Amino acid sequence: MEYQKKECVGKYLYRMVTLKIGRLLNEERKARGLSTEQLAELVGLRSKYVKNAEFGGKEMNWMTAGMLLRFFQKQLVVSLIDEENELRGLMMTQSEYERYSVKE
Secondary structure (H helix, E strand, O other): OHHHHHHHHHHHHHHHHHHHHHHHHHHHHHHOOOOHHHHHHHHOOOHHHHHHHHHOHHHOOHHHHHHHHHHHOOOOOOOOOOOHHHHHOOOOOHHHHHHHOOOO
């Protein structure tokens, strides 16, 4: 049971990280005035891969994310923060816990 809780938290954290990366990629594309189709053509990808990277989560492809970061000439920076508002975004609700928990 304890392992299942830890696995659930890990899945949730992975989802939150990929969603955040996706949002940042989406914002960068929009800031450059590009559609997903235009960006995909410039990078040499199918537009569905760009969309999946921007929506993050289970569909996140790290190779695609890396290609987009290289195209944008950006890098990821990870840090730990103590701001209450940011931490609230990583708290798991009961429904999220149930969704990511391992079914026996």
